[in-house]
Amino acid sequence: MMMKSLASVAPLTPPPPPSQAAAAPRRVEIPGSHGWPVIGPLSDRLEYFWFEGPNRFFKKRIEKYKSTVFRTNVPPAFPFFAGVNPNVVAVLDVESFSHLFDMEIVEKANVLVGDFMPDVSFTGGLRVCAYLDTSEPKHAQVKDFSFDILKRSSKTWIPSMVTSLDAMWDSVDAQISTTGGSSGSASYFIPLQQFLFSFLSRTLLGADTSAASPEIQNSGHIMIDKWLAFQLLPTISINLMQPLEEIFLHSFAFPFWPIKSDYQKLVDFIENEAKETLEIAQRDFGLTKEEAVHNLLFILGFNAFGGFSILLPNLLTNLGSNKELQEQLRKEVREKLTAADGLSFDSVKQMDLVNSFVYETLRMKPPVPCQFGRARKDFDLSSHDAVYEVKKGELLCGYQPIVMRDSRIFEKADEFVFDRFSKERGGGDELLKYLFWSNGPQRGGGGPSAGNKQCSGRDMVPLTAAVFLAYLFRRYDEIEVSSGSITALKKAE
Secondary structure (H helix, E strand, O other): OOOOOOOOOOOOOOOOOOHOOOOEEEEEEOOOOOOOHHHHHHHHHHHHHOOOOOHHHHHHHHHHHOOOEEEOOOOOOOOOOOOOOOOEEEEHHHHHHHHHHHOOEEOOOOOOHHHHHHHHHHOOOOOHHHHHHOOOOHHHHHHHOOOOOOHHHHHHHHHHHHHHHHHHHHHHHHHHHHHHHHHHOOOHHHHHHHHHHHHHHHHHOOOOOHHHHHHHHHHHHHHHHHHHHHHHHOOOOOOOOOOOOHHHOEEEOOOOOOHHHHHHHHEEEEEEEHHHHHHHHHHOOOOOHHHHHHHHHHHHHHHHHHHHHHHHHHHHHOOOHHHHHHHHHHHHHHHHHHHOOOOOOOHHHHOOOHHHHHHHHHHHOOOOOEEEEEEOOOEEEEEEOOEEOOOOOEEEEHHHHHHOOOOOOOOOOOOOOOOOOOOOOOOOOHHHOOOOOOOOOOOOOOOOOOOOOOOOOOOOOHHHHHHOOOOOOOEEEEEEEEEEEEEEEEEEE
């Protein structure tokens, strides 16, 4: 993976949209198959998790069928997933993947992670918003509530974030100083998760973790980690200890009871410390207290905490030890902060390279790799090269790490080009139409609404990531990151 500087590479000119192709796509049957019952899904599961891994699994089939649309199976599958159908139609280019955003032809009930749905006991016995289709009235109520949360928290977002970042980086500095000074190392993951839990609780819930019980204050992030793991492990490739992983992690759905006590503590935390937010949910959006509590916990833990726990480490990994890259980002950050007299959303929006770096990280490593949607009706699905007939009820599966490397859209698609989305580079808003990390385009398409499933934080998430970087380069001149640890930090002079 290469990071190119502004000076060394000519501007990237986005290609014309797929719909402008000269030749009309031909109509063909969807290639591929689901194989024999039991045997086909089990074989695909082992290849997906063990023998190939998700990336190679999909790439190999693209090569085999010479198509970015094909039939296959995705986990979880046999033996102990009763009622779970692993049969999917894979959609692996920008054109075919974009059908997942059209709520007239796909529906989203209970397909957040495919045909498999964790037991509702993990969400208080309720189907929270992520599992609701847009046609269900409750979806609009909860989605509008989520928009209101972001709107109300916007004024305190950065001050709360800075307070929690101060604590995080003070902790990292202390670790490094005890392991050898500037040449020491520190694992950043636990301080990062503590920062996220404190910051997101304050902004999304209006809850102060320091006022909660010591257990919540010190271990709330661990409780959320366990809650997420017990829901998602059957669908996640770890590939560290095969075949034990297949036997113990991917063969059955995990029960709720081992984390029931932790979940109840998180519920109590919200009920006790987020009373004002709960009142707004009930008074202004018609939710019951129970619906508000469990949707808030899902928004906090799954959407926000879970997503940022992936995105922010990816940002640090991409910084690595690339001093040339860091120099350009640092220079831009300090110029804009000086001109704007401080860290704010307005000053961060002016940081063209920083925002491009965030977008490129989201392109190469989207926090949610797979997106699913079930056909509401028979319809014609178009890829770059062909048109296929999809039948009502078929499940579409898009794997974003491949979709976002579509060479018909992104030049040097397999390379990390940190200034790809910069205005100077020439990509900018045009390429952002094809950045789909949020379950919809980053620009255009109408944006998140109660009528679609696009992430409510489409704009807030990359802005928050940019603030994270701006804070970093205001505090430090250089950083070195390797294998989940910070191996060197040079404080700003």
